[in-house]
Amino acid sequence: MNAMTENTIRQEQIESLCRMMAGFSHDMKNHLGIIRESNGLMGDIVEMGGLGEDEQAMERFKKSIAAIERRVVLSANMFHHLSRLAHRSDTPYSSFQLNDLIGEECAFLERFSKLKQIELVLELGDGLHPIYSDPSLLQHVLYRLYTQCLEQMESGSSLVIITGQEGKNMIITFRLLATAQLDITKLAGETLLSAIEKLNGILEPGESTSEYTDIRLRISSLSLEQ
Numbered sequence: 001m002n003a004m005t006e007n008t009i010r011q012e013q014i015e016s017l018c019r020m021m022a023g024f025s026h027d028m029k030n031h032l033g034i035i036r037e038s039n040g041l042m043g044d045i046v047e048m049g050g051l052g053e054d055e056q057a058m059e060r061f062k063k064s065i066a067a068i069e070r071r072v073v074l075s076a077n078m079f080h081h082l083s084r085l086a087h088r089s090d091t092p093y094s095s096f097q098l099n100d101l102i103g104e105e106c107a108f109l110e111r112f113s114k115l116k117q118i119e120l121v122l123e124l125g126d127g128l129h130p131i132y133s134d135p136s137l138l139q140h141v142l143y144r145l146y147t148q149c150l151e152q153m154e155s156g157s158s159l160v161i162i163t164g165q166e167g168k169n170m171i172i173t174f175r176l177l178a179t180a181q182l183d184i185t186k187l188a189g190e191t192l193l194s195a196i197e198k199l200n201g202i203l204e205p206g207e208s209t210s211e212y213t214d215i216r217l218r219i220s221s222l223s224l225e226q
Contacts, residue, residue, distance in 0.1 A: 089136040
């Protein structure tokens with residue numbers, strides 16, 4: 001791989017991370033906005049004379065408390081995933097569980113699906129072996145494939161991400177439901193294919209039926225000398 005291709009991969013990797021962080025900031029603004037609104041409602045109820053014997057006011061008060069608690073929990077989970085996502089780049093190569101990596105990344109990807117009204121579904125396989133690879137680069141590759149799948153899908157359909165294992169290979173399947181036409185050549189340009197090659201991976205067409213089309217990303221563990 002030449003230096004120019006390597007630099008392009010890194011530039012696109014940074015771009016992928018920035019886009020996910022932009023989506024994260026929008027979600028956090030929404031959560032904090034609802035927390036602020038609910039808190040203001042609770043203040044209004046108190047200023048109006050407290051709860052007293054007013055059952056309706058009590059019910060509104062309880063709903064506000066529940067809304068605040070729910071948004072605080074969601075925000076805390078998002079920050080937890082953000083921390084793990086950020087620390088993936090601490091060590092260029094490491095051993096990790098594929099399902100953990102995909103789960104934390106999809107916490108940020110789901111927003112893009114909702115914007116296009118596409119359901120994102122995870123079907124994570126059981127008992128997968130750890131994989132030794134570049135986790136940050138793999139997250140970039142998954143993000144690029146995910147967004148390019150969305151571009152070819154119509155609103156109201158579903159995108160299923162399936163993980164499995166075939167021998168020593170990890171298989172990540174993007175299953176596009178209700179997609180009549182899918183051009184796999186549009187999913188991966190030269191730079192993305194180079195990034196997949198660097199991961200010791202292969203992008204290949206999978207099963208195709210009248211109901212769905214599969215795209216498979218096959219990843220093998222890299223050499224420990226990497």
